[in-house]
Amino acid sequence: xxxxxxxxxxxxxxVEALYGDYAETLNxxxxxxxxxxxxxxxxYQITSRENHERNLPxxxxxxxxxxxxxxxxxxxxxxxxxxxxxxxxxxxxxRTHGWGEGEMRGVLKATASYLAVETLPDELTRVFNAGxxxxxxxxxxxxxxxxxxxxxxxxxxxxNTLIYPL
Amino acid sequence: MNAPETIPRTIPAPPDxxxxxxxxxxxxxxxxxxxxxxxREQQLIFGGRSWNYVCLAAEIPNAGDYKxxxxxxxxxxxxxxxxxxxxxxxxxxAHRGVQFCQKHLGNAxxxxxxxxxxxxxxxxxxxxxxxxxxxxKQGGMPADFKREEHxxxxxxxxxxxxxxxxxxxxxxxxxxDYLGASILPLYDRVFDGRELEVLGYQRQxxxxxxxxxxxxxxxxxxxxxxxxxxxxxxLFRADQPSSVRxxxxxxxxxxxxxxxxxxxxxxxxxxxxxxxxxLIDPLLLQPEREFPEFTVVMTxxxxxxxxxxxxxxxxxxxxxxxxxxxxxxxxxxxxxxxxPAELRMKRLRQAxxxxxxxxxxxxxxxxxxxxxDGIRPYTQHEGVMEMGGRDxxxxxxxxxxxxxxxxxxxxxxxxxx
Ligand SMILES: [Fe+2]
Numbered sequence: 001x002x003x004x005x006x007x008x009x010x011x012x013x014x015v016e017a018l019y020g021d022y023a024e025t026l027n028x029x030x031x032x033x034x035x036x037x038x039x040x041x042x043x044y045q046i047t048s049r050e051n052h053e054r055n056l057p058x059x060x061x062x063x064x065x066x067x068x069x070x071x072x073x074x075x076x077x078x079x080x081x082x083x084x085x086x087x088x089x090x091x092x093x094x095r096t097h098g099w100g101e102g103e104m105r106g107v108l109k110a111t112a113s114y115l116a117v118e119t120l121p122d123e124l125t126r127v128f129n130a131g132x133x134x135x136x137x138x139x140x141x142x143x144x145x146x147x148x149x150x151x152x153x154x155x156x157x158x159x160n161t162l163i164y165p166l
Numbered sequence: 167m168n169a170p171e172t173i174p175r176t177i178p179a180p181p182d183x184x185x186x187x188x189x190x191x192x193x194x195x196x197x198x199x200x201x202x203x204x205x206r207e208q209q210l211i212f213g214g215r216s217w218n219y220v221c222l223a224a225e226i227p228n229a230g231d232y233k234x235x236x237x238x239x240x241x242x243x244x245x246x247x248x249x250x251x252x253x254x255x256x257x258x259x260a261h262r263g264v265q266f267c268q269k270h271l272g273n274a275x276x277x278x279x280x281x282x283x284x285x286x287x288x289x290x291x292x293x294x295x296x297x298x299x300x301x302x303k304q305g306g307m308p309a310d311f312k313r314e315e316h317x318x319x320x321x322x323x324x325x326x327x328x329x330x331x332x333x334x335x336x337x338x339x340x341x342x343d344y345l346g347a348s349i350l351p352l353y354d355r356v357f358d359g360r361e362l363e364v365l366g367y368q369r370q371x372x373x374x375x376x377x378x379x380x381x382x383x384x385x386x387x388x389x390x391x392x393x394x395x396x397x398x399x400x401l402f403r404a405d406q407p408s409s410v411r412x413x414x415x416x417x418x419x420x421x422x423x424x425x426x427x428x429x430x431x432x433x434x435x436x437x438x439x440x441x442x443x444x445l446i447d448p449l450l451l452q453p454e455r456e457f458p459e460f461t462v463v464m465t466x467x468x469x470x471x472x473x474x475x476x477x478x479x480x481x482x483x484x485x486x487x488x489x490x491x492x493x494x495x496x497x498x499x500x501x502x503x504x505x506p507a508e509l510r511m512k513r514l515r516q517a518x519x520x521x522x523x524x525x526x527x528x529x530x531x532x533x534x535x536x537x538x539d540g541i542r543p544y545t546q547h548e549g550v551m552e553m554g555g556r557d558x559x560x561x562x563x564x565x566x567x568x569x570x571x572x573x574x575x576x577x578x579x580x581x582x583x
Binding site (some may be wrong): 027046047048050057058059060061065067068071079081082083107157158162163 | 370394443515535
C-alpha cells in the first residue's frame with residue numbers, strides 16, 4: 001500500500017488500526033511483540049505533562065532504540081519484581097497531522113488520547129494513567145511503524161508503580 | 167510578626183504504645199499504622215526540630231519565582247525575593263486557612279488569597295486587607311487590628327550549595343552542624359557549589375508508611391537479593407566493597423559502594439535469583455566515573471529527603487506524608503549547568519533504573535506496598551532487625567540493618583517512645 005497517496009480519511013483509518021493493534025498487544029501482555037511496532041532507531045518515552053511543557057528531558061521510561069524496548073521487555077519478564085496486575089489501554093480521538101516535508105519527508109505526525117485503567121487483585125479497577133500520544137510514523141516493510149512515540153501523561157501522581165508500557 | 171512558636175522537644179507518649187523491650191532491633195507494627203503516632207510525627211518530627219528539604223535553588227532562580235511543596239503534610243511555599251534571598255512560609259492564609267498557592271512552580275509579585283483578597287509579599291508579610299477600615303465608615307476590622315500581626319507563618323531557611331531546607335523551629339542549629347562531620351562530606355560531594363540544572367520530575371503515591379521508604383534506603387541487605395536487575399546485569403554484588411555510615415545521632419545515614427574487580431562466585435550463591443544477562447542495547451549502562459572514590463552514595467537525611475548518587479543519576483527523593491499509610495515520593499533529577507552533552511545523556515539513560523518505572527526502584531515501591539499490606543492487620547506484632555547485630559555503628563560492609571536501628575534510636579528519642 002502506498003500510504004502517502006491515501007485520502008486523509010483512509011489514512012486515519014490505517015492509523016486507528018495500528019493503534020488498535022498496539023493497544024491489544026499490550027493489553028494482552030504480549031510484550032515480546034511490542035518492539036516490532038517501532039523502527040530500529042525509534043524513540044519511546046513516557047513523561048509527565050509538567051516535564052514535557054518545561055522541556056525537561058527525564059520521564060518515566062526512555063528508550064532510544066528497538067533494542068532498549070527489548071531490554072524493557074526482558075526486565076518486565078525476568079528481573080523486575082512486582083505484583084500481578086492488568087492494565088487496559090483505551091485509545092480515542094486519533095488524529096493525523098499530515099506528512100512532513102524536507103528533513104521530515106516520509107514522516108506522518110499523529111496524536112491520540114489514551115486512558116489506562118489498572119486492576120489489582122484485591123482492589124477495584126481504577127483510572128491509572130491518562131494522557132496523550134504524540135507520534136511520528138514511517139512506512140517500513142509496507143507497514144506503518146513508530147519512529148517516535150511520546151506518551152505525555154496528565155496523571156502527575158503515579159499510583160505506586162508503572163511497570164508495563166503505555 | 168508572628169509570635170515564635172515553641173516547639174516541644176517531646177510530649178507524653180500514648181499510654182498503650184510501649185516500644186518492645188528488645189529496643190532498636192524490633193519495630194512495632196503500630197508505628198506504621200496508628201493515626202495517633204502519625205499525628206505525633208507531624209508535630210514532633212516534620213513540625214519539630216528538623217531541617218526539611220523543600221527545593222533546589224535552581225528551581226527558583228529569578229526574583230518572584232516560587233515553588234509549592236509540603237513538609238510532612240503541611241503545605242508551604244518557597245520563594246525567591248527581589249534581593250535574591252529565599253523565604254519559606256505556610257501555604258495557608260492567615261485569615262481563614264485557604265491554601266492560596268495552587269501551582270507547583272511559578273512567578274509572582276505577591277500572593278493574593280482568592281477568598282477575601284488578603285495579600286502577602288514574597289516574604290510572607292500581610293500587605294493588604296480589603297475593607298480593613300470598612301466601607302462608608304461601616305464595618306471593617308477593629309481599630310487595633312494590625313497587619314503586621316497577621317502575616318503567614320514563616321519558617322527558618324537554610325541553603326547549602328544549591329539545596330534549600332526549612333524548619334518550623336526558630337532555634338535550629340546551623341545546617342552543617344545538623345548534618346554532622348561524617349555526613350557533611352557526602353553532601354558536599356554532590357552539592358559542591360556548581361550550579362545545578364533540573365532534568366525532570368517524577369511523582370508517585372506509595373501506599374505505605376513513610377518510614378518504610380527510609381528503611382528501604384537504609385537497608386543494604388536487600389540490594390542484591392530483591393534487585394535482580396542489578397545482579398543480572400553485573401551492576402552490584404554482595405561482595406562488592408561497600409560501607410554504611412551514620413551521623414552521631416543515627417538520624418542521618420549513607421550507603422556507600424564502589425566498583426572493584428569481580429570476585430569468585432562463592433559468596434553470591436545465597437542469591438537465588440542470580441543469573442547473568444546482557445543488554446541488547448548496551449548504551450543504557452555505560453556509566454562514567456564522575457565523583458571521587460565511590461560509585462554509589464545513597465544519603466538519607468532526617469526527616470524527609472534521600473539524596474541519590476547512583477553512578478551518573480543524581481536525584482532528590484522527597485517524602486511527603488499523606489496519612490499513616492500513604493506518602494508521595496517526589497523525585498527531582500538534576501545535573502550540573504554546562505556539563506558535557508555525553509555525561510548529560512548518561513544521566514537521562516540511567517534514569518531508566520529509577521522512579522516509578524525504574525528497573526531497580528520499581529521493586530522497592532512494590533515491596534513497600536506488600537510490607538504495608540502484611541503489617542496492617544497485626545498491630546500487636548513487630549518486625550525483627552538483627553542483621554549485623556542489635557546496636558548501630560558504621561560498618562565496612564553491607565550485611566547489616568544497623569542504619570535502620572540508628573534511625574529508630576533517634577526516632578524513639580524524638581517521639582518519646
Ligand atoms: Fe532497593
